[in-house]
Amino acid sequence: MRTVAAEDAIKPESRPTRMTTVEFDLHGYYPGDIYGGLLTLIVRQAWEMGAGELVLIHGHGRNRGIVPYFVNTNTGLLGLAVRRTLKSSLELRQWIYHSTINRGDAGLTSVRLKPKSAPTRTEFEL
Numbered sequence: 001m002r003t004v005a006a007e008d009a010i011k012p013e014s015r016p017t018r019m020t021t022v023e024f025d026l027h028g029y030y031p032g033d034i035y036g037g038l039l040t041l042i043v044r045q046a047w048e049m050g051a052g053e054l055v056l057i058h059g060h061g062r063n064r065g066i067v068p069y070f071v072n073t074n075t076g077l078l079g080l081a082v083r084r085t086l087k088s089s090l091e092l093r094q095w096i097y098h099s100t101i102n103r104g105d106a107g108l109t110s111v112r113l114k115p116k117s118a119p120t121r122t123e124f125e126l
Contacts, residue, residue, distance in 0.1 A: 021110075022051040024124065026058045031081035039085050040092060041126060043113070047095040050119030054096075055110040056082050082109050 046054040058079045100112035
């Protein structure tokens with residue numbers, strides 16, 4: 001039986017911790033940015049941070065008391081671009097669970113990420 005010296009033991013503060021949720025605010029971006037690869041960068045970096053869930057805040061786009069659909073707003077189109085890309089991109093499937101896209105709230109979209117054993121990033125670099 002091998003004994004471990006106190007200095008060789010792993011200290012709790014040095015253990016990598018798994019972040020549960022990471023949020024990214026997309027206000028100020030356009031749907032063309034999403035289709036141009038921005039969403040791929042965000043999802044990959046969130047996965048590298050060790051996040052279990054990524055919440056993309058894109059704004060509601062509807063429910064402003066204005067009818068018809070998405071009148072004079074980019075946030076509705078931005079939300080559609082985010083959700084369409086998450087559903088259809090084969091590249092993103094290496095980092096996300098494809099069937100876990102949550103569209104329950106009109107102003108955000110969340111998705112579960114696949115686990116990463118050792119996070120390599122602490123913040124977004126865009």
